[in-house]
Amino acid sequence: MNIELITILDEIEKEKGIPKEVILDAVETSLVSAYKKNFPQDREAVEIDINKENGTVQVLTKKIVVEKVANPSTEIDLEQARLLKSDKVELGEEISLEITPEEFGRIAAQTAKQVIVQKIREAERKAVYERYIDKVRDIVTGVVQRQEYYNYIIDLGKAEAILPPNEQVSSESYRKGSRAKFYVVEVKKTSKGPRIVLSRTHPDLLKRLFELEIPEIHEGLVEIKQIAREAGKRSKIAVTSRDDMVDSIGSCIGDRGARIKSIMTELQEEKIDIIKWNEDDKIFIANALNPAKVLFVQLFEKEKKALVVVNDQQLSLSIGKEGQNARLAAKLTGWKIDIKSESQYKQENNIDKNVDLSKMS
Known part of the structure; x- marks a missing residue:
């Protein structure tokens, strides 16, 4: 290794923001391991010193100066110590000796390269994590890149993310190169780098789209109270x-x-009912069954159950295809909803067919 190493580290520090000292410390630690692996016969405790000016590497060992050597790995006699270091060396002093093998330069160069690559990768992964951890519970725009088993890999520009099967909408098509907005469910550190999990099914994707598209919501003039989504x-x-x-x-x-329409287009024409929230549960439940018109709502507080009566012609509309409208209304309001037609309710309760139920609520 030579001055080129220092030049490379200076460039990495500028471009990647990794301090030169951090890489040098990591290289020195790795070189100690490399030395022990390649020179197992040498049982001396060693240190690595990299000259921060010219990049030269020295393998150093420390020994105590003694009159008579009992342990050659940790001790050196006074005569040899003075020969190698200085006439001023005294007994009991700890001295540092260079023991760099001739062939260690090649090993050092390979090790340094591996450490530099590793540190760059770690820095890039850290940057990705820090960039996207703040995006959790927010929206990002991505491009479908490829499919891996049942997962779709989404290119976010600065990173790749995963759209797992349980976060995919069955009716949507994820063609390679197609662009869409995604809800960030999770950003997690792993041994392979940050794992960014996206969703197209999460209810908060709809919420965030409304916050982005509707200025009055973004500014706080209009508030989203509840969302129910299939x-x-x-x-x-x-x-x-x-x-x-x-x-x-x-x-x-x-x-x-x-x-x-803009929001529906982003959600590939998912139908959206905008419901007026009301603190009165009866009114809110009636509103939630939109587009059906409700005649009468009766609440059973203890069971958190609501009986809803609609005009006979509105029954199928209020229930919806495969019960979807009623199901979403129940999810939105938090009440179990039982819907009956006007004629059925009157018959069961012996009410004259001419009575106006809308005035009973």
Whole structure:
């Protein structure tokens, strides 16, 4: 090794931000191990010294100056010590001796190269981790790079991330080169570098998209209260206004539906119902069943159950395809919802068919 090593380390410090001393310390530690491995017959305790000016390497051992040597690995007699070091050496003094083997230069060069590569890799992994750990529970944009078994590898520009099967939307197509927004679920340190896990199914992906696309939400004028999502199919999002002058639902829809269409396009046309939140659970449950119109809501607080009555013609709409509308409404409100038609409810409770149920609530 020579001055080139120091020059290389100076460049690495500038480009990668790794202090030269950090690499030199690591190289010295590795060279001690390399020396012991390549020269096992030498039982002396050794140190490595790298000249920080010219890059030269010395293998050093320390010995105590004694009158009569009992242990050659740790002791040296006075006559030899003075011959090798100085006439001023005294008994009991610890001296440092160079024992660099002739062939150690090649070993040192190989070891230094390995350590430098390792330190650069560690620094790059650390930079990736620090960059993306702050992105957890946030949105990133990525490009589908390839498929590995059931996982998709997503290129984030500065790093690769993984989209596992349980975070994929079954109805979505992840073609190579396609670009999309992803929710960052986890960033975890591993022996192979940071593992960044993404999601397209997480409810908070929808939340973050609304925060990005709707200025009133970003500014705090409109608040998202609850989200219920069946990814790729349909979602319900409950919003409320903190300003009487701001229409919470209108803000989310946008002029001619431009804002909500933008979000739906990002989610590959997932249907989104924007629901007006209300602190009155009866009103909130009725709103949550949108687009169906509710006649009457009865609450059973102890069981956290709600009986909802709708016009006969609205029954299938309120339940939804395969029960989806009712299921999402229940998830959104936190209430178990039982939906009955007007005629069924009146028959079961012996109520005259001409009674207006909407006035009962």
